[in-house]
Amino acid sequence: MKFIHKGGTAFIKEKNKRNILHCIKGDGPLSRTEIAERLQLSKPTVSAIVEELLNEKWIKESGIGVSKSLGGRKPIQLVFNCRAAYVIGVDIGGTKVRIGISDLDGNLLDVDEFSTQNHIHSSFLHAIKERVEMLLEKQGMMNGEILGMGIGAPGMTDVDRGIVIDAPSLGWSNYPLKKEAEALFPWPVLVDNDVNVAAIGEQWLGAAKGLSNVVLIAIGTGVGCGIIINGQLYRGATWAAGEIGYMVTDAAKAKGANLSTPHEGYGFLERFTGGPGIVQSMQHELKGRPADHSFPRDFTARDVFQKARQGDPDALQVINEVIDHIGFAVANVISIINPEIVLLGGGISKSADWFMPRIQNIIQDFASVSAPVKTTAFGEDLGVVGAVSLVLRETESVLKEM
Missing domain, CATH: 3.30.420.40 (ATPase, nucleotide binding domain)
Known part of the structure; x- marks a missing residue:
């Protein structure tokens, strides 16, 4: 990477170029004159940099704007070219x-x-x-x-x-x-x-757009948590921030839990709320009972949720415990981080409309403050x-x- 001395002509040009591009991207369409006024730059400086950006295809001309003076020349509007790369x-x-x-x-x-x-x-x-x-x-x-x-x-x-x-x-x-x-x-x-x-x-385009303090909890095969504090992603001293799959949400169960299954290295919360853990809990619940033909031979966590929603008592017992663990984890995270919003993602979020009231009750009873809990906006493309x-x-x- 070439070195550009801060304060030098090349550095100032790059800074202006970056600011002009961000201005067009965030507020376009804009004319050259409007850009100069917003950034307090000279019109020749803006015109020269705009020509570079046009040649590099980072921006494009989108049409004619409205003249500010009667009979004056209508300005060319500039927009960010999202297909430049x-x-x-x-x-x-x-x-x-x-x-x-x-x-x-x-x-x-x-x-x-x-x-x-x-x-x-x-x-x-x-x-x-x-x-x-x-x-x-x-x-x-x-x-x-x-x-x-x-x-x-x-x-x-x-x-x-x-x-x-x-x-x-x-x-x-x-x-x-x-x-x-x-x-x-x-x-x-x-x-x-x-x-x-x-x-x-x-935070960029979804349910937390424009927010600076965000927690996202994803529950799928495992359990993870992304934390944004003051607009910045918090990764921790050794990259382990957000590993809430290791959070203990029931001390009595933790003392007797077998954490070597279903996968070596999984934590307590994952043992009960991750997909393989839900399947294992359901298998344990059905053990020793007559074959239940309503469950597929190789059932998944999704099947257990579906049975619970249909009122199956065994599945309900398993899923209610899962939701309790999630609720306590969310309440703990809210008390520690004090986020503007908590987002739930992963496969389990598809049933959020059904179990969200139970989560909210746990937050109300056990968290130091409240925070809205919503599902992620992007689903499987998140x-x-x-x-x-x-x-x-x-x-x-x-x-x-x-």
Whole structure:
């Protein structure tokens, strides 16, 4: 990276260029004159930089504005070109991997997915590369049009080194994900914990848009928590912030819990509220009873929720306990973080309309303050949009300060 001395002519130009682009992106369409007035820059300076941005295709002319003076020349309007480049977002989950191509405004143009466990033990990143190449071909895109790739991984992740420290659902320990991915792809790769990227995605375009203190709790194969404090993602001293899957929400049960199942390395809360844990609890509830033909042979956590909603007493007992654990975890997090909003994501959020009143009652009874609890806005595309936002947030596009 070239060095540009702060205060020098080149530095000032880059700063002005970045500010003009952000001004157009956030407030466009704008004329050159309006940009000069808003940023208090000279009209020649704005005109010269606008021409550069037009040539580089970061902005485009969108039409004619309204003249401020009677009979005066109507100004050309400028808008951000969200198709100037594209970003690949990859959401790696314990069950499936979802991949998407997005423009610079976060609009997903296409997505694909495949089973994690079918590929995790061999050629995992090659499977991702194969899907990415298929998506690019389908969209008629070249590698040079891709600004970068963001990857969300289900475990503690050292963002600086791009290493997944621990991902129990994948069997990864100190896995150099960034290095391995950049060896396969011709663009920059950024990696982070999957729930962290989901949180910044929701803050960027979703249910937490415009908020500065946000907690997102995702419950799927495992349980994770993304925390945004004062507008910044909080990762912790050793990248372990938000690992609430290890939170204890019942002291008596914790003392006798077998935490080696269903997966080695899972914490107490995950043992009872993660998908495999729910299945195991249901199996334990049905053990020793006559075969219940209303449950499929290889039932899932979704099946247990469905049975509970239908009034099955055994399923209700299991799910009520699950919701209690989640409620206590949410109440604890609210008391510690004091967020503006708590978002629930992952597979369990699909049943949130049914169990949300129970969560709210627990918060009211046990949290120090209240906070609204809502589901995430993006559903199954949450992780992909978050991974895209990771690239744009961390790099500030091509105009990152040097």
